[in-house]
Amino acid sequence: MSTEVYLPPNPVEALLRTDRMPHIWCPGCGIGTTMNCFARALQQARLDLDKVVIVSGIGCSGRVAGYANLDSFHTTHGRAIPFATGLKLANPELTVVVYSGDGDLIAIGGNHFIHAARRNVDLKVICVNNFIYGMTGGQVGPTTPATALTSTTPYGCPEQPFNLPYLAESAGAVYVARWTAYHVRQITHSMVEMFRKRGFCFLEILSPCPTLYQRRNRLGDGLEAMKYYKEASVTRHGAPTKEVAISFQGPILVGKFVDIERPTYLELLNQQLARTLEAQYTGCIEDHVRS
Amino acid sequence: MKADPRGVLAGVHFLDGDQACAEGALAAGCRFAAGYPITPSTEIVERFAQRVPLLGGMFLQMEDELAASIAIQGAVWAGAKAFTVTSGPGFSLMMEHIGYAAMTETPCVIVDVQRGGPSTGLPTLPAQGDMQQARWGSHGDYEIIALAPNSPQECFDLTIEAFNLAEQYRTPVLVMMDEIVGHMTERVVIPPADQIEIVPRRYTTKPPADYRPFAPEADLVPAMARAGQGYRFHITGLTHDERGYPTTNVAAHDRLVRRLVAKIRNDATRLTRVEEHFLEDAEVIVLAYGITSRVALRAVQMARARGIAAGLLRPILIWPFPEARLRQLASRAGLSGILVAEINLGQIVREVERCVGGRVPVRLAGHAGGSVHHPQELFETIVEMAQAVEIER
Amino acid sequence: MSAVEIQIGGLGGQGVILAGMVIGRGLVLYDGYHVSLTQSFGPEARGSACSAQLVVSREPVLYPYVTNPHILVTLSQEAYRRFVPSLRPGGTLIVEEDLVRTSPLPDAVVLYRVPATRLAEALGRRLVMNMVLVGFFAAVVGLPHPDSARRAIRDSVPAGTETLNLAAFEQGYDFGLKQLAGSPVHASP
Known part of the structure; x- marks a missing residue:
């Protein structure tokens, strides 16, 4: 006798490349959670998904692009942002999302990060911050909290990590928020806000790496990490980003810290050219690429 | 177009x-x-x-x-x-x-x-x-x-x-x-x-459902899609299959890399673009490219004025190297040597040596950079190479 | 005709390159010559030695560098000191007379002096000294044809400065014709 099992359809299945499952992420990893939020945010924002492009760099989080059923680009290490910049400027009607990890975006790609924020290129940058280089086996990164153990700081990390919201705001981002993988509704909400905003938007999502960060630092599994996020997180919208630095297993300030208006690079470029060239200026690259 | x-x-x-x-x-x-x-x-x-x-x-x-x-x-x-x-x-x-x-x-x-x-x-x-x-x-x-x-x-x-x-x-x-x-x-x-002839981008004409981003056409080159058109394609620098999906399959890697190489290498002869001067009866061929080719042509003209059968081969398209043409020239009777002039200490000369395979002597007129060779200097080398042949005879 | 080598040497900021550009453009676009114009600079944008070199020929130019100029123009003492030794025997030397003190030269060198800066100042803009020089050059060398030079100036100078630059050219050109009408100053005392 056979039993029929009713499997409800996955509500975000249309946004996933199901032919690529199973994914490469470890049990307890938070990247998949953030991707679920991303898919729901795309649905909630009611974007034309044919016009949404996702760009990743290299690393565990860099694999998001490969699983998203969108036009997707898995670029070189650290260079997702400049690739996305070219893509966006050459076809401004695209919504361009950069989805990558802390090592990719902030260490090897840190220079591009600050300059894209400075220019206010209209990019939605999502940084999954797991405090460590996952794919290469758990080395110290630019966000590793001081004193934490990694494979290349086996006696504890002596460095001060970047405070990413502070960095993003200082460089010129118009939208800056931080959540943890525990805050799925808030992540989704922030992503929707980013999709609706023009300019360089930055979302940091703290996410567990049970295989490397948690284990080496004896912090338990993914569930333990979630408990830590739940207990240590304090929501403070509008908190001065200077005050939101993270310490090893310390309190985590979350929320939307920055939401300002500033003309984007393309708006400023078009204004400048129209002002200087007057009638000779017939419009930006957009119209010409489309034609 | x-x-x-x-x-x-x-x-x-x-x-x-x-x-x-x-x-x-x-x-x-x-x-x-x-x-x-x-x-x-x-x-x-x-x-x-x-x-x-x-x-x-x-x-x-x-x-x-x-x-x-x-x-x-x-x-x-x-x-x-x-x-x-x-x-x-x-x-x-x-x-x-x-x-x-x-x-x-x-x-x-x-x-x-x-x-x-x-x-x-x-x-x-x-x-x-x-x-x-x-x-x-x-x-x-x-x-x-x-x-x-x-x-x-x-x-x-x-x-x-x-x-x-x-x-x-x-x-x-x-x-x-x-x-x-x-x-x-x-x-x-x-x-x-x-x-001015322009080669347009090779966009696919297939609908998204039938499109495989890295399925090659007859000339081994796949048709492209562009972002924002509904193709939902994936591009990665990882080894990928015809769908564009990453793979660590050795056979798939072999197929991909061989195709990337072959799509150009197979067409090397069609891609050959060279300029030739006085090669019909040349005993000494000067091979030079870029600015050096102009100086070399002057040196060849000076040699011709002195009755030395010098000629110039200039690769305009340097990679893939015009291997077939060079082999053809190198196997010709009467050729006594090839002089490669370049503003480095021996780069393209290695390619020339490889193509010639020892059939004729290959000599380098190198220059560490900062200027070009003087035509006189190349002329003297051509004379030397021509004289060496005379002595042998 | 075999190639004629021309070198113009001076200091960055004197408009040396633009002078070479106007001469070259006139020769190429309107007189039908082949010209290769190369430039050399010191590391600084202003004040260091710089020179424009032109190889002029009826045939395509193969070797683009000037080694022994037939015609040398020097607008600074430094350029004079550096380049005069390479001047071809029987060559022509043009110097900015207030900026360059000449030393004894080989007999065969034909020397012209032009107070280009003063002539430019008379027009109210010392900056157009280079176009005075181009005018003088066109008069005494015969290259490019003066009409070609005038057209090349219009093509080359910033919009709005054409009149001033052309006036400077005419100043230099007339000064050159007058010198030709007399006899050129020979180098040897």
């Missing part, structure tokens, strides 16, 4: 090679450039930045050459024709993205105005020291197309050619200029747009 007349500054001009290169890009339909300032290539993007906003395009000055060489690839996938230009250290920084473009089959053009090296070297002075880097500089196996203009006129012509070859083969194409060609001002004739 023909060039868009709005980008074509038809007429006779007095331009330097850098400016001519910018005009070539515009004539080819390039409307997006990203770059980082570096001598002696900067004038290319300066001119481009001045001209392109009037044509609806843009120049974006990036924070470094890594950014520039990947930003253009983003623009290409958005539908633009795009290029970047650099020199010396900047070319070294772009190597990773040349590999990315080769792997993802992203048509784009990279111009290297060569200057003296290694390292910061001689920023304002010429060299041809990046020729093997152009061929092998990015890691892994791939084939590349590179052109070597020897005049501002060719900086214009070959930049268009570079864009066309990039589209035809879906590959990065390198324009290997040098400081002299870049900064030298000469007559440049820009033909009217209807005389």
Whole structure:
């Protein structure tokens, strides 16, 4: 006798490349959670998904692009942002999302990060911050909290990590928020806000790496990490980003810290050219690429 | 198809090679450039930045050459024709993205105005020291197309050619200029747009459901899609299958890399572009490219005036190397030697030696950079080589 | 005709390159010559030695560098000191008379002096000294044709400055014709 099992359809299945499952992420990893939020945010924002492009760099989080059923680009290490910049400027009607990890975006790609924020290129940058280089086996990164153990700081990390919201705001981002993988509704909400905003938007999502960060630092599994996020997180919208630095297993300030208006690079470029060239200026690259 | 007349500054001009290169890009339909300032290539993007906003395009000055060489690839996938230009250290920084473009089959053009090296070297002075880097500089196996203009006129012509070859083969194409060609001002004739042939991008005609981004056509080149058209394709620098999905399957890797190499290598003969002078009866062949080829031609003329049967072979398209033509010449009776003149201490000469396979002596007239050879110096070497043969006889 | 080598040497900021550009453009676009113009600079944008070199021929130019100029123009003492030794025997030397003190030269050298800066100042703009020089050059050398030079100036100078630059050219050109009408100053005492 056979039993029929009713499997409800996955509500975000249309946004996933199901032919690529199973994914490469470890049990307890938070990247998949953030991707679920991303898919729901795309649905909630009611974007034309044919016009949404996702760009990743290299690393565990860099694999998001490969699983998203969108036009997707898995670029070189650290260079997702400049690739996305070219893509966006050459076809401004695209919504361009950069989805990558802390090592990719902030260490090897840190220079591009600050300059894209400075220019206010209209990019939605999502940084999954797991405090460590996952794919290469758990080395110290630019966000590793001081004193934490990694494979290349086996006696504890002596460095001060970047405070990413502070960095993003200082460089010129118009939208800056931080959540943890525990805050799925808030992540989704922030992503929707980013999709609706023009300019360089930055979302940091703290996410567990049970295989490397948690284990080496004896912090338990993914569930333990979630408990830590739940207990240590304090929501403070509008908190001065200077005050939101993270310490090893310390309190985590979350929320939307920055939401300002500033003309984007393309708006400023078009204004400048129209002002200087007057009638000779017939419009930006957009119209010409489309034609 | 023909060039868009709005980008074509038809007429006779007095331009330097850098400016001519910018005009070539515009004539080819390039409307997006990203770059980082570096001598002696900067004038290319300066001119481009001045001209392109009037044509609806843009120049974006990036924070470094890594950014520039990947930003253009983003623009290409958005539908633009795009290029970047650099020199010396900047070319070294772009190597990773040349590999990315080769792997993802992203048509784009990279111009290297060569200057003296290694390292910061001689920023304002010429060299041809990046020729093997152009061929092998990015890691892994791939084939590349590179052109070597020897005049501002060719900086214009070959930049268009570079864009066309990039589209035809879906590959990065390198324009290997040098400081002299870049900064030298000469007559440049820009033909009217209807005389400039443009190879359009090879977009797929298939509907999204049937489209496989890396399924090759008969010539091994797959048709492209561009972002925003509903194809929902995936591009990665990882080894990928025909769907564009990453794979670590060794057989799939073999298939991909062999195809990337073969799509260009199989066409090497069709890609051969050489200029030849006095080769019919040449006893000494001088092989030179770029600015050096002009000096070499002068030396060959001097030799001819002295009754020495010298000739010149100039590869215009340097990678893939014109191997078949060189083999043909090298196996001819009466040839006593090949002299390779280049502004480096022996790069293309290695390729020549490989092709010739010991059939005739190959000699290098090297130069460490900073200037060109003097024709007299090459002439004397030709005389020496011709005399050595006389003595043997 | 075999190639004629021309070198113009001076300091950055004197408009040396633009002078070479106008001469070259006139010769290429309107007189039908082949010209290769190369430039050399010191590392600084202003004040360091710089020179424009033109190889002019009826045939395409192969070797683009000037080694022994037939015609040498020096607008600074430094350029004079550096380049005079390479001047071809029987060559022509043009110097800015207030900026360059000449030393004894070989007999066969034909020397012209032009107070280009003063002539430019008389027009109210010392900056157009280079176009005075181009005018003088066109008069005494005969290249490019004066009408070609005038057209090349219009093509080359910033919009709005054409009149001033052309006036400077005419000053230099007339001064040159007057010198020719007399006899050129020979180098040897």
